[in-house]
Amino acid sequence: MRMLQLAYANLKEHFLSTILSVMLLGIGVGMVSFIVTVSEQLNDRFNRDIRGIDMVVGAKGSPLQLILSAVYQIDNPTGNIPLAEVNKLKRHPLIKYSIPLSYGDSYQGFRIVGTDSLYLSHYKATFSEGEVWSNSMDVVLGSSSAEKLNLKMGSHFHGNHGFNEEGHAHEESHYNVVGILNPTGTVADRLILTSTESVWDIHNHDEAEHAHEGEHSHEVEEEAGEITALLVKFKSPMGIMQIPRMVNQKTSMQAALPAIEINRLYSLMGVGFTTLQIIGMVIMCIAALSVFISLLNSLKERKYELALMRSLGASPFKLFGLIVQESLLLCLAGYTLGIILGRVGIMLLSYFGEDQFQFSVSQTGVAQVEIWLLPLTLCIGLIAALIPAIRAYRSDISSVLRNE
């Protein structure tokens, strides 16, 4: 009969208060691990998508909206910008490369983005099947788009105007799948990529129908054309100093810096995350209180048992250890429950979040928060056990045994 076995038996004996403590601890631990994991993954994904993009140029409006729509493809575009101005900007000597984006259409909730092949190399996308578009209306699917839409090489589909499925369909022309990408862990996975020309062709076709206009040369069309946004990579940090200001002051376009906008977004979201994390910590403190109270109660009830153990040869320190072990066992159970709850929460979030927010969290291996929560929980257990354990240590056995 080891002390640990006895501690376990005692906890089982006080089943209800044990359950209460374990549940409180579990909810606290689960909440903290959930929040930390989600915010870490959110940060991680946000950072992965903006990596290498120093500036986004788009129509005037909210800079955050521009970043969210152009980089993350989760908001509506701020409008279109004239290609003539874009082409002028592109020639600036401080710009290393720039990627045009034309978006506004979707297919079953997946966005169709017109761009050029630089977009693929920027996100280091590789082909699992097929190759990059060569003709207008050829599309390349991101890995999760292909999977969710169940489209294969050679499939055809019609795009919708707008980002929801109710938008009017571009019935006249259909897209052909010519390539499917490997997963990149970036926004590219969730897109349908095509050439800028495809997007123009679809919309010009619409306009042509309305206007009954015939022939204009390709160059004119391109010069008169519009794109939605331009992702820019600078050659040197000097670019950040000069170009955004120039764009904002001298053109009809606006320049937004992803790093700044995302920091602003973090500080907004951060308040929510911090609040939830504090609530989690408060629940853990309440759990500690519950452990403390239940130990103290069981101590009163077991006053005689503890004296009996002393009379059987247990040292005061052994009783101290018994109470501490009970508390640590409780906390270990609470920790385990919490990790399970946190992971279930993350599974649910990625199940529901994937469709609604295009955000999926994945958990492979052990998260760092799960590691540091363990010593934290055990510390809580130690602190909660301290006073009851000292009481057990100090109890005057002779008087307890006499006043049975």
Add this chain to the structure above:
Amino acid sequence: MLQTNNLSFNYSNGPSFSFPNFRLEKQEVLLVLGQSGKGKTTLLHLLAGLMEPNEGSVMIDSQPMTELNGRSRDSFRGKNIGIVFQQAQFIRSVTVMQNLQLARSLAGLPNNDPFALELLNELGIGDKANNRPSELSIGERQRTAIARALVTKPKIVLADEPTSALDDKNCEAVASLFERTVTGHGAALVIVTHDQRLKNRFQKSVSL
């Protein structure tokens, strides 16, 4: 085996007691008789080293108990003294057998010795080994308490009022059971009681 010398104890703001000297050999039985308030339980706790006397000494197996400090006295008690309290008390959350095993492990003896079950069988409660103490009758509890006191093979067993709640017939039976099992396992037995019926049963007795 057991020897006391000028033992006395004063409760702060309470009564003070002085106890007669006595001496006990292996397998002997000593009856300590006294009315309530004569310090019976105090004497028992002094003998068990649960309290320290103000004066005098208790020698067990030529070891002066009074010279041991807290921790080594606890361990000495666990190894050498078995106590049967007036109301048998157990660890409620574990079985009879585990209560016995706990006593062994607290005394620093190996846990899973067949001796525990032998003792329970000898006392006629072997079939209750896996019951909780709360499932036992009062008689069975007392037998379990005897088994627990003996499971560490102590040199001395101290019994507090083992018979006072019993009728004459059972009083005799329990007294014999104590004498037989305790001395049978080579220990000395001290019975502390106010039960006058035991007076003639044992040759050696002191009155408080």
